[in-house]
Amino acid sequence: MTILRELENETKVIELTLENSAEFSSFCPEPQSELYRRLLGTETFIGLGIKRGSQAMGLTFGLKDDADTFWLKALELAPCCPDQYAQELLTTLAAVLRERGQRRILAFFTRYEKAPRLWLESQLTTFGFIEPEVYKKVYKLPYWGLEKTGLLRLELPEWAEIVNYSALPQDCWDELRSGAIPFPEDLSPFMRNPDIGTSIFLLREGKVIGWNITRRLNADSVYFQTLFVTEEYRASPLGIQLLAKALHLYLDNPENMYGIFGARPDNKELYRFIQKRFGRHCSDIAVDYQSIYNL
Numbered sequence: 001m002t003i004l005r006e007l008e009n010e011t012k013v014i015e016l017t018l019e020n021s022a023e024f025s026s027f028c029p030e031p032q033s034e035l036y037r038r039l040l041g042t043e044t045f046i047g048l049g050i051k052r053g054s055q056a057m058g059l060t061f062g063l064k065d066d067a068d069t070f071w072l073k074a075l076e077l078a079p080c081c082p083d084q085y086a087q088e089l090l091t092t093l094a095a096v097l098r099e100r101g102q103r104r105i106l107a108f109f110t111r112y113e114k115a116p117r118l119w120l121e122s123q124l125t126t127f128g129f130i131e132p133e134v135y136k137k138v139y140k141l142p143y144w145g146l147e148k149t150g151l152l153r154l155e156l157p158e159w160a161e162i163v164n165y166s167a168l169p170q171d172c173w174d175e176l177r178s179g180a181i182p183f184p185e186d187l188s189p190f191m192r193n194p195d196i197g198t199s200i201f202l203l204r205e206g207k208v209i210g211w212n213i214t215r216r217l218n219a220d221s222v223y224f225q226t227l228f229v230t231e232e233y234r235a236s237p238l239g240i241q242l243l244a245k246a247l248h249l250y251l252d253n254p255e256n257m258y259g260i261f262g263a264r265p266d267n268k269e270l271y272r273f274i275q276k277r278f279g280r281h282c283s284d285i286a287v288d289y290q291s292i293y294n295l
Contacts, residue, residue, distance in 0.1 A: 005092045009052060011085075013092045016040070016047035016061060024049045024059045027076040035073055039063055046070065046100075048093055050077075050085050057081050060089045068103040075120055086123045098295050105293040108135065113285040124291055132289035138262045139274060140221075145281030146247055146259055154237070154244040156202075162245060165199035165213070172201070172208050181208060187228045189213055195222050198249045202229070202242050209233060212246040220257035222250055227270070240273070258283070 005013040016024060018041045028036045039045040039061070047061030058077035064070050077085055097105065107129060111118050121132060146152075156162070163169075175181065176189060183189075189201070195216040202210035210229035214222050224246065229239045250256050261278060263271040279285070 004048065004096065005088065007088060011050065011052045011057075011088075013048055013050050013088060015096075016049050016059065020049070021047075023056045027056070027059050027078070028074060029076075032074045032076075036061060039073075046093075046096065048089055048096070050081075050089055058085055058089065060086075060093055062105075064097075064100070064102055068101060070097050070102045070105045072105050072107040075123060083123065083126075087127060090123070090127045094293070094295055103295050105129075105295065107291045107293075108288060109291075110138075110286050110288050113137070113287050121289070121291075124293070127293065129291040129293045132291040134265055134287055135290040136262050136264045136288040137271070137275070138260060138286040138288065139278045139282045140284040140286070141259045141261065141278055141281055142283055143251060143257055143259070145278070145283070146251065148281050149277045151240065151244045151247055151277065152251075154241045156238070156241045156245055159204060160238075160241075161203040161206075163201045163203055164196065165194050165201065166196050168201050168208075172203070172206075176208065181230060183228055187226050189226065189228070191215065191225070197253055198222055198224075198246050200242070200246055200249070202238070210238065210242055212242050214246065214250075217260065220255055221260060222256060222258075223260040223262070225262070262288075 002015045003012050004015055007013070014020065021040050025033065025036060040047070044063040044065070045061065046064060047059060049059045050057045058081055060072070060075045062070055062072040062074070075086055075089065094105070107124055109118060109120050111121070125131070189211045191213055193215060195214040198214040200212050201208055210233065211226065212224065213226040214224050217223050224243070227239055227243055229242065233239070247259070250259055261274055263274040265271050
């Protein structure tokens with residue numbers, strides 16, 4: 001056991017390894033617990049635990065990327081622990097990361113819009129992370145809310161050809177893989193287990209010019225994850241018309257009750273559009289925040 005920091009009352013901060021990880025695993029709620037098991041023991045994993053005597057009291061862990069950023073994935077304490085333990089974990093983590101050449105810690109967390117600050121958010125701010133910024137807003141719309149957005153009245157032009165994800169010809173896939181159609185990584189059409197019923201491609205004269213890719217979250221909810229049109233069509237309403245077509249397909253399935261939509265502030269047009277069209281019809285709005293600590 002590598003002791004990194006000794007505190008009062010037989011309390012110490014240790015580095016997490018395969019040998020001592022089991023006693024700390026109970027602090028990881030889903031989905032962090034699955035991530036904890038998968039990352040543990042890999043070269044990118046760095047994790048710390050805090051113990052009082054022989055009792056595990058909390059942990060923090062994350063992974064380092066190929067550059068110089070550490071992605072914080074969890075900071076958890078037992079219910080009886082003082083917040084000081086969280087600060088001790090972060091202090092020790094920062095020292096370890098500096099020694100290993102990392103230059104910043106990046107943290108993400110989610111809370112509902114207008115909800116009070118999270119415990120994690122408070123701990124990060126107390127430690128010195130910059131004030132959290134909105135990374136993405138996620139809107140949950142019931143099916144009747146989708147009908148009220150007005151989007152269902154929009155139609156694609158007559159020349160537009162819609163092809164289901166599972167029916168896209170192989171030569172189109174080959175063209176996408178070749179890089180002939182440039183697209184950002186976060187708007188990639190390549191996805192594991194897309195929702196086949198609502199994931200579609202837009203073609204013109206046999207060439208792919210856009211896509212709307214979704215994934216099923218559960219039996220009654222579909223996440224509209226990626227909406228993309230090629231550069232020459234971005235000044236047109238084609239992207240929104242493509243989304244409208246996907247919404248029609250979504251509503252054709254009577255089991256679908258909720259559509260989930262995300263937008264980031266740096267995608268200004270889509271961000272404003274979703275806020276304007278969807279905001280007042282939502283049952284929930286969750287906000288993903290990011291915060292950085294420079295080492």
